[in-house]
Amino acid sequence: MLPELPREQIEKRYDDARSQFRAIGVDTDKALDTLSNVPISLHCWQGDDVRGFEVHDSSVSGGGIMATGNYPGPATDATMLRQDAEKAMSLIPGKNRFNLHAIYAETNGKVVDRDQIGPEHFARWMDWSKKRNIPLDFNPTFFAHPKANDGYTLSHADAGIRRFWINHDKACRRIAEAMGRNQGTPCVVNHWAPDGHKDQPVDRKGPRQRLMQSLDDIFAESIDPAFCKDAVECKLFGIGSEDYVVGSHEFYMGYALTRKIMLCLDMGHFHPTETIHDKISSIFCFKNELLLHVSRAIRWDSDHVVILNDDIRNLFQQIVRGDYLSKTNIALDFFDASINRIGAWVVGTRAAKKGLLCALLEPTAMLNDFENNGDGAMKLAMLEELKTYPVGAVWDMFCLKYGMPAGSSWINSMTSYDRDVIRKR
Numbered sequence: 376m377l378p379e380l381p382r383e384q385i386e387k388r389y390d391d392a393r394s395q396f397r398a399i400g401v402d403t404d405k406a407l408d409t410l411s412n413v414p415i416s417l418h419c420w421q422g423d424d425v426r427g428f429e430v431h432d433s434s435v436s437g438g439g440i441m442a443t444g445n446y447p448g449p450a451t452d453a454t455m456l457r458q459d460a461e462k463a464m465s466l467i468p469g470k471n472r473f474n475l476h477a478i479y480a481e482t483n484g485k486v487v488d489r490d491q492i493g494p495e496h497f498a499r500w501m502d503w504s505k506k507r508n509i510p511l512d513f514n515p516t517f518f519a520h521p522k523a524n525d526g527y528t529l530s531h532a533d534a535g536i537r538r539f540w541i542n543h544d545k546a547c548r549r550i551a552e553a554m555g556r557n558q559g560t561p562c563v564v565n566h567w568a569p570d571g572h573k574d575q576p577v578d579r580k581g582p583r584q585r586l587m588q589s590l591d592d593i594f595a596e597s598i599d600p601a602f603c604k605d606a607v608e609c610k611l612f613g614i615g616s617e618d619y620v621v622g623s624h625e626f627y628m629g630y631a632l633t634r635k636i637m638l639c640l641d642m643g644h645f646h647p648t649e650t651i652h653d654k655i656s657s658i659f660c661f662k663n664e665l666l667l668h669v670s671r672a673i674r675w676d677s678d679h680v681v682i683l684n685d686d687i688r689n690l691f692q693q694i695v696r697g698d699y700l701s702k703t704n705i706a707l708d709f710f711d712a713s714i715n716r717i718g719a720w721v722v723g724t725r726a727a728k729k730g731l732l733c734a735l736l737e738p739t740a741m742l743n744d745f746e747n748n749g750d751g752a753m754k755l756a757m758l759e760e761l762k763t764y765p766v767g768a769v770w771d772m773f774c775l776k777y778g779m780p781a782g783s784s785w786i787n788s789m790t791s792y793d794r795d796v797i798r799k800r
């Protein structure tokens with residue numbers, strides 16, 4: 376068993392940390408208040424390796440999404456997924472949301488195709504959301520379906536297939552609107568379609584023109600913006616679309632800039648050495664809201680569990696320094712099927728929140744002064760020193776405030792759930 380931190384120790388360490396931060400002009404109480412008010416949207420698909428609970432009458436394949444690993448006990452129905460998500464959220468301090476895909480509909484064993492789904496198939500999710508006070512976000516699912524097996528959906532050359540997917544997306548926006556109405560705040564809908572080609576398509580123009588038309592058709596339907604906010608997510612390449620992705624960065628940047636639609640930046644969707652933090656201030660010159668898919672790419676868009684690495688620190692620094700926090704929707708997007716899935720959710724979400732906390736504890740005005748005065752070495756020295764300031768003590772106080780295990784003691788709870796629930800499935 377990992378040791379629990381006694382309350383007095385957490386309080387004592389926090390007091391020391393508060394003084395240390397105060398000496399450089401940082402108010403830790405204020406940072407904790409801000410952190411408390413920033414929700415992170417946990418992605419349901421970490422709980423079952425993006426399989427979903429759809430009832431099929433024909434075989435389907437992945438469509439650009441692949442979770443690797445065989446850890447036992449993935450959730451195999453929505454009740455199990457809700458139970459697992461609740462367990463994870465019981466170990467994550469602060470506000471959380473929950474992000475669903477269309478394939479998590481509950482259809483009572485009936486085959487209901489994607490263009491036929493409606494709010495009634497998410498009634499239990501909405502009841503759960505209301506009861507637990509966990510707002511929902513939503514996604515149309517353009518993969519793992521016979522009509523997506525050749526790699527194209529909204530940009531398909533066949534008008535009938537395009538119409539099917541357009542109708543699916545329209546149905547999803549209506550579901551999201553119902554979710555938003557149920558929770559009294561907007562449900563964020565992210566539109567990601569895997570459309571693309573494995574090798575050297577001759578026609579790169581046609582699919583992009585068709586994707587634009589399909590999206591315009593989808594967004595032409597009036598949906599109450601008080602309850603549904605839309606984002607579009609670009610990608611450089613995927614499995615089976617290594618050479619060409621229709622919805623590239625340029626495509627969706629252009630689309631979002633010319634429509635009232637948010638851009639979604641996924642940390643794994645760019646060139647292997649390209650990071651997203653430097654894109655934030657450019658995008659906010661032209662847009663007033665952004666959706667993030669916080670993820671971790673190793674060599675490619677491998678969707679590894681988020682950890683507190685430089686990419687995460689840099690990302691949240693940009694958001695806090697630019698004062699974009701209230702305009703940024705933060706969602707997670709990773710799926711590791713090789714480790715305990717509750718652990719994956721908790722590690723990833725806690726790491727994202729710690730990344731945000733690090734940024735909130737930065738003496739930005741002081742650093743700006745150094746920079747503006749040409750004191751480059753002082754700026755660099757301070758940035759380095761900050762890395763070993765007692766952020767952990769402030770984080771532990773955050774956990775204490777929410778009645779959650781501080782330090783590493785949450786791991787005990789994960790392992791007992793693994794033994795008593797997951798391994799018995």
Ligand SMILES: C[C@H](O)[C@H](O)[C@@H](O)C(=O)CO
Binds near residue numbers: 420610641668676
């Ligand atoms: C399941 C998600 O919609 C998906 O991961 C998407 O957001 C993505 O990033 C695809 O690479």
Ligand SMILES: [Mn+2]
Binds near residue numbers: 608641668
């Ligand atoms: Mn994503």
